[in-house]
Amino acid sequence: MAKHRGRGIAAIEYPTGMNQNGDPSQAWIKLKMDGRVDVFAGTVDIGQGSKTVHSQIVADTLGVPMDWVTMDTSNTDSSAFCMGTFASRGTFIGGNAVRLAAEKVRNRILEIGGELLEIDPGDLEIIDGEVIAKGSPDKKIGVGDIAGAATFVKGELISGQGTALKDYATLDPETGAVTIPPHSAISYAACAVEVEVDEETGDVRVLKMSQVYDVGCAINPTMVEGQIEGGAIQGLGLGLLENCYPYYPSNDHRGGQFGSYLAPSMEDLPELECIILENPSADGPFGAKAIGEMANNAQPPAIATAIYNAVGVWVTELPITPEKVLRALEAKAAGIPESVTTGKVVRYDEALSITSHQSADAVVTFAV
């Protein structure tokens, strides 16, 4: 029996930020007396690297070296409010909060620097931790000296706060129409997958995944690639392996341990290719859009299509297990057509089951 190869392509889009907005993130920043920067934000780093990304945003907004910046997201006493790390909002919304706070701090640094240098703040810039007169680079003062002067001479704590918040988008319940964009931005991606399908066992191996992501501008390309690669393997699990209920809708035979729940492991790892396209967003920090959640969305359809192109069967219940592949191949061998045509309607899969359902007339409510 033969192994067959096939390729599938899918393209997707994904919104940045909570659906319908209304999800603030806040941050505040203070300078230590040597100019080092403490950022207090509520964005939890769940492993995606938001602390590093936020530090990069603060460093460049202020014009100080990256290693001057410390992110403290450790507790709700000192950190400002953040809606949370979900909805692909950390880099964009959390990032805008720290950017806005850093802009206020930068402006205050320039004002005090202007007083000390006796130069209009508009003629100053901050480069690598020094406030420098534009066009006269010998006229300069360190941000540390400014912070020291503020603390010990002026009696001032240099600080700034920022809130990123987009208005809630109300919708028309009849049509779903909204009056303002219900997202902060939309990211796009496409994925090409090459699979090998074993006709005899139904086993599917993903050999290669190529992926293109438009994430606005990449604040940290290495971590964007980390999201893409990690998401790709989760997408592979969705497409081929994982299922809480192997005989759904029955809830028997649930896997209660790693040995009985198939998640992708290193042996499943295909060759991975990541391509980042940059199409800056208007409102994101330094043109960024989201990458987090979308990263496991394009692979399952690309895998299903690649399997079709390899052996000519559609499996549209995930995951596409060897059992489902073999059953589909058996049906095909038995001459069962993949679709049924009635007039101009071409129907794949089972008959549409519930389209005739109308909303109940009776008012139903949670209230007892």
Add this chain to the structure above:
Amino acid sequence: MKAVGARLPRYDAHEHVSAGTRYVDDVRIPGTLWAKALRSPHDHAEIVSIDTSAAEAMEGVHAVVTYKDVHKNVHGHIEGLGVPGDEPLFAETHVRYKGQPVAAVAADNEALAIRATEAIQVTYKELPSLLDVRKAFDGDAPQVHHWGNWYPHFEGEMDRRQIRKGDIDQAFEQADVIVQGVYRPAAIEHIPMETQVCQVVPEAGGRFVVYSATQAMYFSMGVVAAHLNWPLNKLKFVGGTTGGGFGGKVDSATETITTLLAIKSHRPVRWRWTRMEEFLCSSTRAPWHMEIADAVTKDGWILGRKMLTLHDAGAFARFSPYGVTKHAFHHTGAYTIPNLEFNGYVVYTNRVPTTAMRGFGVTSVSFATETHIERIAQTIGMDPVELRMKNATRLGDTSPNGIPYVDPSTVPVIQAISDAAGVELSAHSRTMTSAMRSGEDLPEHLVAQMGNPEDH
């Protein structure tokens, strides 16, 4: 020196892979008690009685809590977004999924805590359970809730999320072909390396410090405060370091119950779910049932889409109404379809509540849309990549909810993936851009849907 755009290492990567990072479970507070939950053994049952007296009398057991100990037992995680609560912290009259918490204990050690949960006597009267979303609407279906088997509180007290755009009947009339398909992605686990875990410590002045693995400290703090009817200054959440979340640690699954046990025992309490609990009792990604019928011309324009989505929420709504709305907003994928009729239901079943997971609401529809578009191409005998390019969202095209796209990238990402995969595009597709439609890219049926991207 620019930091933005630089390939900088993650500040904590080395500590994460060399056991240097201190997670919630690494916090060591002397005198800490172990928490354990008594969970429902049934998919669906009425609770006849709960007797905790034997557990309370055990030496080394310092607190036993049930629904009676919670100021506000039923609190919805997104009540602030207009989604009323339907899930009790502890089951009171009914259990609606296997694994639902009925009571919790705090004891000197883990083994004793397990024995204490076993000493709690609960009498159940089993009820028929509903597991198949397709049967939820049947007249004789088992009832998950007294109000029915689907969520009834979308805006305007609608019992479903709707999208209506354009003239769907005309689109289906004009179509050369109508392509129908059904798509069913499965429930999957989040499988974080760190199971659900929480440590609560009573402090001076009546404050409680909650060491939490939550993905959203303020959000979870709000959940605890709402259940307890406490102002936020009585709580301090310590967190910000999470051993994997993927959406599953937005549920605030441990913090309130652990805090209740700390209040009642006046002791620090830790609750760490076992791997088995993480698999069987923590929320999952939802299974979805999606039916699509697309009105298509034989030269590859998608004129209209009818779609029915049944979202298997499990026993309680949690974030599901939000997820179905997001799903509805994105149910055309990366393409422009001018005429739409979408109906989406949050359907209750007697399984573990489903929740947010990476791609919430959209992962499902990406699978359905992209697989369906392949079948359309196959049905009309057209190259699927060319079909995608033809219908790709362009500047000024409008989304299902009528908002013009301001910086769409469907065209360039398909061009780039075609290059990477060695797919030959037509000359027209090779030179296409995301610019506003004109000429052969702007057929009559796409004129009315267009909006002005400058408006947003």
